[in-house]
Amino acid sequence: MKIVKHFFEFIFIVPFFIIFKIIGYKNATNLGEFIGKIFGPLFRSNFKIQKNLENSNIGNSKKDRKIIINNMWGNYGRIFAEYMYIKQYRQNSLSNNIEVVGQNILEEIKNDNKPVIFISGHFNNFELMAMHLEKSGIDLAAIYRPLNNKFLNPLMEKIRKNYICKKQIKKGMSGTKETLKYFKKGTSIALMIDQRVSEGISCNFFNKKALTTTIPAQFVKKFNCKVIPIYIERKNGYQFRLEIFKPIEFFKNENIEIITSNLNKILEEMIKRNPDQWIWTHNRWK
Numbered sequence: 001m002k003i004v005k006h007f008f009e010f011i012f013i014v015p016f017f018i019i020f021k022i023i024g025y026k027n028a029t030n031l032g033e034f035i036g037k038i039f040g041p042l043f044r045s046n047f048k049i050q051k052n053l054e055n056s057n058i059g060n061s062k063k064d065r066k067i068i069i070n071n072m073w074g075n076y077g078r079i080f081a082e083y084m085y086i087k088q089y090r091q092n093s094l095s096n097n098i099e100v101v102g103q104n105i106l107e108e109i110k111n112d113n114k115p116v117i118f119i120s121g122h123f124n125n126f127e128l129m130a131m132h133l134e135k136s137g138i139d140l141a142a143i144y145r146p147l148n149n150k151f152l153n154p155l156m157e158k159i160r161k162n163y164i165c166k167k168q169i170k171k172g173m174s175g176t177k178e179t180l181k182y183f184k185k186g187t188s189i190a191l192m193i194d195q196r197v198s199e200g201i202s203c204n205f206f207n208k209k210a211l212t213t214t215i216p217a218q219f220v221k222k223f224n225c226k227v228i229p230i231y232i233e234r235k236n237g238y239q240f241r242l243e244i245f246k247p248i249e250f251f252k253n254e255n256i257e258i259i260t261s262n263l264n265k266i267l268e269e270m271i272k273r274n275p276d277q278w279i280w281t282h283n284r285w286k
Contacts, residue, residue, distance in 0.1 A: 036077020102244030120196035
């Protein structure tokens with residue numbers, strides 16, 4: 001039964017959170033990388049990840065892809081450890097670890113006083129993006145997908161609401177209505193566009209059809225709003241570079257399919273920068 005599996009996952013994970021907190025940030029993220037590389041493949045099949053890389057034409061050989069996968073699990077592990085230090089990032093004791101490019105764009109958005117749509121993917125460390133937007137004074141609501149693990153999810157939700165972004169919207173139909181309500185009140189929306197969604201449309205993603213969310217495109221059509229891509233990369237074990245892209249303004253005659261396809265292309269280019277810093281475990285082409 002899944003509930004039994006999730007309980008034992010929770011029992012396995014919580015002691016590591018305690019250890020991460022005790023040993024300090026740098027030691028924790030290094031340990032997280034080690035744990036990710038050892039235990040990651042036990043939770044998700046590397047075969048599926050290999051197929052995803054092949055579908056995307058990333059890596060020139062199986063050997064190349066094995067290196068990407070190994071580094072991906074290491075990055076995944078570092079993110080896992082860093083949840084225990086999100087508070088320090090929020091409260092500035094670790095904020096010097098983040099280099100921000102395009103902060104002036106956020107100031108312009110804030111001064112313009114019009115809501116926008118921020119888009120990105122599950123890059124390394126993706127939680128820091130919404131946190132920085134809110135810290136910069138952007139009135140923001142972030143769409144998130146609850147964890148499948150019912151024991152672990154409340155802990156993650158608490159961390160997100162307290163230190164990442166106070167306004168959290170659960171992914172799904174009810175969440176879409178909540179998103180619309182927030183946006184009409186002047187709140188900008190941040191969402192990941194890299195996960196498969198049943199209510200999306202089939203669009204090219206690395207030249208293969210993949211179900212993709214249409215929320216950004218729908219808001220562009222309805223409100224003629226700007227879309228702001230945002231990207232984060234790990235420069236070494238402990239430093240990040242967060243980039244705010246220039247606002248994208250679409251023509252009114254562009255349909256939802258064209259807008260969504262163009263955003264997928266932007267996402268592809270982000271992934272190509274550092275393939276081992278994107279989470280390849282999601283089955284995007286199912």
